[in-house]
Structure formats: C-alpha cells, structure tokens
Amino acid sequence: MxxxxxxxxxxxxxxxxxxxxxxxxxxxxxxxxxxxxxxxxxxxxxxxxxxxxxxxxxxxxxxxxxxxxxxxxxxxxxxxxLSFVPESPLLYEEMTVREHVEFTSRAYGVNRADYEARSRRLSELFRMEDKMDSLSGHLSKGMKQKVMIMCAFVASxxxxxxxxxxxxxxxxxxxxxxxxxxxxxxxxxxxxxxxxxxxxxxxxxxxxxxxxxxxxxxxxxxxxxxxxxxxxxxxxxxxxxxxxxxxx
Known part of the structure; x- marks a missing residue:
C-alpha cells in the first residue's frame, strides 16, 4: 500500500x-x-x-x-x-434519479458496464429501485439525500x-x-x-x-x-x- x-x-x-x-x-x-x-x-x-x-x-x-x-x-x-456528499441535498428538480446518477458517472469517466453495475447495486442497497425514474423534485428529503450518496459512490x-x-x-x-x-x-x-x-x-x-x-x-x-x-x-x-x- x-x-x-x-x-x-x-x-x-x-x-x-x-x-x-x-x-x-x-x-x-x-x-x-x-x-x-x-x-x-x-x-x-x-x-x-x-x-x-x-x-x-x-x-x-x-x-x-x-x-x-x-x-x-x-x-x-x-x-x-475526490467525491463529495454534502449535508443538504442539491439536485436538479427536473432530472430523474437515474439521470443524476448517470450524469455523475459520465463526469467521472465511468465506463458503461461499471455504471450499470454500480447503479443497480446502489439502488438496491438504498431501496431506491422504484424511484430511479422519478423526478428528484418529487422525492422526500431522505430520498434526495440517498440520491446524493448514490451519485458520490457511483464514481470510484x-x-x-x-x-x-x-x-x-x-x-x-x-x-x-x-x-x-x-x-x-x-x-x-x-x-x-x-x-x-x-x-x-x-x-x-x-x-x-x-x-x-x-x-x-x-x-x-x-x-x-x-x-x-x-x-x-x-x-x-x-x-x-x-x-x-x-x-x-
């Protein structure tokens, strides 16, 4: 190391x-x-x-x-x-959860296969599978925080x-x-x-x-x-x- x-x-x-x-x-x-x-x-x-x-x-x-x-x-x-998870979630209200996570993965240059595997794992881990195509403006505060966490962790x-x-x-x-x-x-x-x-x-x-x-x-x-x-x-x-x- x-x-x-x-x-x-x-x-x-x-x-x-x-x-x-x-x-x-x-x-x-x-x-x-x-x-x-x-x-x-x-x-x-x-x-x-x-x-x-x-x-x-x-x-x-x-x-x-x-x-x-x-x-x-x-x-x-x-x-x-480096990647950052802020105290208060900051999201684009007219973007879906999936779009946020994919946008972040592209910004970090994550390849498609890794993005799909990580996105699937994170959505399952944080119980967000049924919210992936929901607009972030429709989410609760806790769910918005989960989106921020998923965006941070989709990168490596x-x-x-x-x-x-x-x-x-x-x-x-x-x-x-x-x-x-x-x-x-x-x-x-x-x-x-x-x-x-x-x-x-x-x-x-x-x-x-x-x-x-x-x-x-x-x-x-x-x-x-x-x-x-x-x-x-x-x-x-x-x-x-x-x-x-x-x-x-």
Missing part, C-alpha cells in the same frame, strides 16, 4: 475574511484505505475545512494535496480523485469527503451507508467523514480529528483521543465533551 497520504493538509489557515480566519494552522492526513472522523461543535470549522478541500475556498496560507496533486498544478487530476475516486450524511436518512439507510463505507474502505479508497452522531461513527472510523474553534485539539485512534483527554476507556462522545468543555 502506498505511503503517500490520499489527503494531506499542511498549515491551513483560511475562512471567509482575511482579517478573521475560521481555520488556524490546521495540518492533517488521511491515509489510503482509512476512514477518518472529523468532529467538532457547530462553527468549529468542519464544513470550512471541507470547502477548502473541494476548492470552494482559497486558503489564506498552507496547502492541500490529494494523492500528491494540488489544484494549482493539476486541477483536473486533483478533482477527479481515491477520497470521499462526506459531510453529515445521516441527516434525513431512516435507520436502514444509515446502516446501509455505514456498511457500504466499510466496503469502500476495504477496496482501498479513503473517507473523511464529518458527523455529530459520535456514538454511530465510533466503531466505524479508524481515527478521529477533533476541531475546536478552528484548531485541531486532538487526533488519533479512540485510545489516543482518550489519552489526550486524560480519560482513557471512555466512549467517543464523553471524550469529546471532556476535550471541548474541560479546557483541554
């Missing part, structure tokens, strides 16, 4: 205003075949970090590389190596950036997504996952990065986070509370 990180963020400072950055000198890595949980309170900088990774925001300082590529030197290679990039994907999903949808992410991880792809549902992601992520007020205050395995909080053996939710409320 390659030792080059799939995602490398080095000294990232950025935000919406040069005079008031949201992120302060953030450095982190995601390795091949690794699922990393990005956790923090509202306003901690999770979504801002993801926007910088996606190229929606320009860093004030620092750098971001995906598979060793940067947006400045290889924009096409950089963006083709090195890195998936996933922001609060469980909102609006029913319990079966959440379980299907978690199981499929484990499959993706075993295939060698990497996942950066942001979620407030810490009890759900605790047993799925390999490592965690705790953001607080735009800074990384702890990172590592559950055991390493426990050591950083001075409370070894506690579940992730309690450790997070100790870190952000306990003055650590």
């Amino acid at each position: 390659s030792q080059t990180p799939v995602l490398q963020i080095t000294g990232l400072t950025g935000g919406y205003s040069l005079n008031k950055p949201v992120l302060h000198d953030i450095s982190l890595q995601v390795q091949p075949g690794e699922m990393v949980g990005l956790i923090g309170l509202n306003g901690a900088g999770k979504s801002t970090t993801m926007k910088h990774i996606l190229g929606l925001m320009t860093p004030h300082k620092g750098g971001i590389a995906v598979q060793g590529r940067t947006r400045d030197k290889d924009s096409e290679g950089y963006h083709s190596a 990039p090195a890195l998936y950036v996933i922001d609060e994907p469980f909102l609006g999903l029913d319990p079966l949808g959440i379980r299907s997504l978690l199981d499929f992410m484990l499959e993706i991880k075993k295939s060698g792809s990497s996942i950066l996952l942001s979620s407030h549902i810490l009890s759900t992601i605790e047993n799925y992520c390999d490592r965690f990065i705790v953001l607080h007020q735009g800074r990384v205050i702890a990172e590592g395995t559950l055991a390493e986070i426990g050591a950083a909080a001075g409370k070894p053996g506690l579940p992730l939710e309690q450790l997070f509370y100790e870190l952000v409320q306990g003055g650590k």
Whole structure:
C-alpha cells in the first residue's frame, strides 16, 4: 500500500475574511484505505475545512494535496480523485434519479458496464429501485439525500469527503451507508467523514480529528483521543465533551 497520504493538509489557515480566519494552522492526513472522523461543535470549522478541500475556498496560507496533486498544478487530476456528499441535498428538480446518477458517472469517466453495475447495486442497497425514474423534485428529503450518496459512490475516486450524511436518512439507510463505507474502505479508497452522531461513527472510523474553534485539539485512534483527554476507556462522545468543555 502506498505511503503517500490520499489527503494531506499542511498549515491551513483560511475562512471567509482575511482579517478573521475560521481555520488556524490546521495540518492533517488521511491515509489510503482509512476512514477518518472529523468532529467538532457547530462553527468549529468542519464544513470550512471541507470547502477548502473541494476548492470552494482559497486558503489564506498552507496547502492541500490529494494523492500528491494540488489544484494549482493539476486541477483536473486533483478533482477527479475526490467525491463529495454534502449535508443538504442539491439536485436538479427536473432530472430523474437515474439521470443524476448517470450524469455523475459520465463526469467521472465511468465506463458503461461499471455504471450499470454500480447503479443497480446502489439502488438496491438504498431501496431506491422504484424511484430511479422519478423526478428528484418529487422525492422526500431522505430520498434526495440517498440520491446524493448514490451519485458520490457511483464514481470510484481515491477520497470521499462526506459531510453529515445521516441527516434525513431512516435507520436502514444509515446502516446501509455505514456498511457500504466499510466496503469502500476495504477496496482501498479513503473517507473523511464529518458527523455529530459520535456514538454511530465510533466503531466505524479508524481515527478521529477533533476541531475546536478552528484548531485541531486532538487526533488519533479512540485510545489516543482518550489519552489526550486524560480519560482513557471512555466512549467517543464523553471524550469529546471532556476535550471541548474541560479546557483541554
């Protein structure tokens, strides 16, 4: 397995205003075949970090590389190596579910046979077989979120950036997504996952990065986070509370 990180963020400072950055000198890595949980309170900088990774925001300082590529030197290679699931679904109301998934697969250069196999598998996994020819404007919020997830996973990039994907999903949808992410991880792809549902992601992520007020205050395995909080053996939710409320 390659030792080059799939995602490398080095000294990232950025935000919406040069005079008031949201992120302060953030450095982190995601390795091949690794699922990393990005956790923090509202306003901690999770979504801002993801926007910088996606190229929606320009860093004030620092750098971001995906598979060793940067947006400045290889924009096409950089963006083709990642896929994104946003917190809120954004779809074309006059396109069907099938059209969304096919459009995305074409954008990523997925061949027809792979598209058909992946589309079929995803529609079955998320119980969307009977909705594939429905217009997205007629779907519930949870179903729209499933479409966003299907679009992200019909491609097969090195890195998936996933922001609060469980909102609006029913319990079966959440379980299907978690199981499929484990499959993706075993295939060698990497996942950066942001979620407030810490009890759900605790047993799925390999490592965690705790953001607080735009800074990384702890990172590592559950055991390493426990050591950083001075409370070894506690579940992730309690450790997070100790870190952000306990003055650590």
